[in-house]
């Protein structure tokens with residue numbers, strides 16, 4: 001359990017909060033590139049860390065993320081006209097470029113230079129992989145561009161989606177490092193999901209319901225190892241890297257693409273669950289890509305025209321008690337992503353961690369909270385750059401291996417847990 005002050009510290013990410021300032025040290029996913037598909041396309045509302053922003057792409061293909069509201073009298077620029085190298089407020093015609101600089105105030109004499117004094121808040125927006133990334137911290141302290149493997153492999157090897165989750169980011173992220181729930185909540189999907197089924201490892205998952213956890217510190221965060229019994233006294237290890245503040249990778253299954261997540265706060269009671277799938281050495285097959293687009297694996301089906309899942313809290317996640325009884329799904333909710341979302345949203349917008357009772361399988365969560373708190377306080381008190389900002393920390397992989405009983409996973413899997421260009425993921 002956590003004291004209330006610590007729960008507040010870890011879950012609040014608005015301006016001026018310790019965790020909010022820490023998140024602003026990183027390049028974070030802001031939008032899918034597909035949301036701004038062409039020059040001068042409609043602008044998109046984006047809320048991140050409780051700031052209301054607007055993303056747009058100008059006539060020259062430049063991307064920008066600026067304050068949503070006009071500096072004149074506060075109109076939402078979502079209603080603006082995106083044309084001729086900028087976004088023009090439809091109320092009185094003030095115009096802004098992708099940096100938020102006002103470039104025209106039609107009512108004022110041009111020689112007055114008035115517009116040059118007006119600047120909206122603006123953040124960079126860069127495309128790497130299928131994602132537009134932003135950095136909302138001090139420009140003087142802007143880190144090198146992100147180098148996550150899923151975003152830097154060839155486009156035909158990778159697929160990214162996002163879904164709106166109606167809960168605080170931390171309880172969502174904690175689900176990503178809690179590998180013990182897979183045996184229960186996702187047991188039906190392991191057998192049927194086209195992006196999971198058929199791997200030898202699935203048998204070990206189902207065969208040992210009492211995994212033993214070992215958590216090891218890494219430069220950027222943690223490696224969380226879950227050990228289950230395999231044959232001949234050997235152990236099946238599933239190793240999940242967590243890189244601060246909110247990146248995780250699910251251990252692979254067979255030759256299926258490897259998936260993982262980012263959880264990015266929208267505000268304190270909502271977050272984006274980003275989900276990616278990639279294969280380090282081969283293009284995704286047509287069937288795999290289709291399954292991802294159709295919402296299988298870690299992806300989901302949407303309410304048309306939105307990134308809100310079709311199964312959501314307003315329809316009780318399309319709970320099917322008959323399918324639950326028949327054993328097709330363990331919880332009655334279909335799909336891995338929505339199985340997670342339904343339970344994490346059921347905890348309430350910000351779960352009260354003063355009331356929980358943690359057990360040994362929660363060690364990864366306990367250590368992650370501790371690292372987050374330490375790093376946020378070190379940044380606040382001494383200006384220390386948090387782990388995970390350095391691209392070297394981002395070059396990690398998950399792994400699923402069978403090891404003899406006397407081998408520590410962190411030694412035996414040293415190479416497996418690094419990005420190795422041209423080398424396949426380690427998986428059973």
Ligand code: FES
Pocket residue numbers: 070071072073074075089090091092093094
């Ligand atoms: S409110 Fe935008 S130009 Fe007047």
Ligand SMILES: [Fe+2]
Pocket residue numbers: 175181182185186336340
């Ligand atoms: Fe899950």
